[in-house]
Amino acid sequence: AMVEKGEYRHFMEKEIHEQPDSVQHTLSEYLDLVTGAAKPQAVDFAALDRIQIVACGTAFYAGQIARYAFEKLAGLPCDVEIASEFRYRSPAVSPRTLAVAVSQSGETADTLASLTWCKAQGLKTAAVVNVHSSSMAREAEVLWPTHAGPEIGVASTKAFTAQVAALLALAVAAGVARGRIDAATESELVKALFESPRLIADALRMGDSIRAVVQDLAKADDVLFLGRGAMFPLAMEGALKLKEISYIHAEGYAAGELKHGPIALIDEETPTIALAPLDDMFEKTASNLQEVAARGGPVIMITPERAPDLHGAGIRRIHAPDCHPLIAPLVYAVPVQLLAYYTAVQKGTDVDQPRNLAKSVTVE
Numbered sequence: 001a002m003v004e005k006g007e008y009r010h011f012m013e014k015e016i017h018e019q020p021d022s023v024q025h026t027l028s029e030y031l032d033l034v035t036g037a038a039k040p041q042a043v044d045f046a047a048l049d050r051i052q053i054v055a056c057g058t059a060f061y062a063g064q065i066a067r068y069a070f071e072k073l074a075g076l077p078c079d080v081e082i083a084s085e086f087r088y089r090s091p092a093v094s095p096r097t098l099a100v101a102v103s104q105s106g107e108t109a110d111t112l113a114s115l116t117w118c119k120a121q122g123l124k125t126a127a128v129v130n131v132h133s134s135s136m137a138r139e140a141e142v143l144w145p146t147h148a149g150p151e152i153g154v155a156s157t158k159a160f161t162a163q164v165a166a167l168l169a170l171a172v173a174a175g176v177a178r179g180r181i182d183a184a185t186e187s188e189l190v191k192a193l194f195e196s197p198r199l200i201a202d203a204l205r206m207g208d209s210i211r212a213v214v215q216d217l218a219k220a221d222d223v224l225f226l227g228r229g230a231m232f233p234l235a236m237e238g239a240l241k242l243k244e245i246s247y248i249h250a251e252g253y254a255a256g257e258l259k260h261g262p263i264a265l266i267d268e269e270t271p272t273i274a275l276a277p278l279d280d281m282f283e284k285t286a287s288n289l290q291e292v293a294a295r296g297g298p299v300i301m302i303t304p305e306r307a308p309d310l311h312g313a314g315i316r317r318i319h320a321p322d323c324h325p326l327i328a329p330l331v332y333a334v335p336v337q338l339l340a341y342y343t344a345v346q347k348g349t350d351v352d353q354p355r356n357l358a359k360s361v362t363v364e
């Protein structure tokens, strides 16, 4: 069936707004809202000693976010690699490794080749894919579907949050299977994950406060995104999104890495966007932002309303919904996507079909 934009100006805008539903639908594949339990999986997580995620672009960032959860919740070492590197470097893999390809299309050439290579090494394989009839879905032993529905915009949005939702839910399942999570914690985490559709809907109401900063952002030549923990890969995803559709140069960095180089870029013309949920890393991120502000760099801080005021001149705040740390990457994905979207609209670029890009990269 043909997908239409309806009331929206672009497919990307429509797809950003579909995320409460696509995340809900995807979580329901892996978690039971009624019992508060993770559903049993075809993979025996207790028999694994490693997870190797392979992906490209936005799916790679979803994998990096998942790594924090697999290691923290399941005590399962997790490597995440760009497929175009993985497939050509003869990686050393242990036999009890689960290889997981993450892909919206399920057709990305490098990711598919990496999956095929892992299978040939005798590894157990799984694919987190949005197109359930795709090559990767057929190639992998285990299909872990996302339920984002067709994604038309070249810049991935709802497929990304669906990948993150699926992988976070699977990390909970892995934690249970490996005896790392007791029943009470399991139901707390499942409940937290099922709060994300409502909080994503709340985050969609940040549009007005985001539109208020894009005038300045659209004038910038370079933008820095900062975060710690799972907000670090989300910062890189934010930078990719801005690059893809607004053609503004942007980089995502771990906030703690700032003083090791990127702080040299800071001046009055270089905005820093900070992803600062109120978690146990907040104070550390806050002190990095004060360093940026002290050097005259404009800061846009995405943070909950109850977060302490940093009193730095040049630090603007955009208030995001307060949430459980596990789901922060799902909730904070929304302002990151809206920033890129409204900046691109402000610049008048072709949001759904940005120059030089294809939706699915099936050639090397």
Ligand code: AGP
Pocket (backbone or CB within 6 Å): 056, 057, 058, 059, 102, 103, 104, 105, 106, 107, 108, 111, 154, 155, 156, 157, 241, 244, 357, 358, 359, 360, 361
């Ligand atoms: C995301 O906005 C991109 N256009 C791109 O990085 C994409 O995520 C990448 O090409 C991977 O595609 P896939 O998920 O279909 O494998």
